[in-house]
Amino acid sequence: MEIKEFLPLVWKVFCEFEASNYPESAKLAFKQAIYDENYLAMLTAYGAYKDNLPTGIIATREGGITYLPMKYKYQEFKL
Known part of the structure; x- marks a missing residue:
């Protein structure tokens, strides 16, 4: 698995579900972080x-979990 192939998914899920809660500066900081080579080198991903x-x-x-995005159609909300 190559983490870089998942970055568009990470960004898309963030934009769909989280971005509205943050100012533009925080959105930009998140996008820069997920594409930063040094940051990615610190992660273990599956x-x-x-x-x-x-x-x-x-x-x-x-x-600790850094992020856990998943395409919406594959999310199941069972209580």
């Missing part, structure tokens, strides 16, 4: 695919 297309990713850093 991706999910459906029909060979990226559908979700979990990225961790120093034992």
Whole structure:
């Protein structure tokens, strides 16, 4: 798995579900961070695919979850 192939998904999910909660400066900072080579080198990531297309990713850093975006149609909300 190459983390870079998941970055458009990370950005898309952020824009769909989180971006409205942040000022433009924070949105720009997030986008710059997820494409930063030094930042990416600190992450351990695992991706999910459906029909060979990226559908979700979990990225961790120093034992904590950094992000966990997934395409909406693959999210299940079961309580």
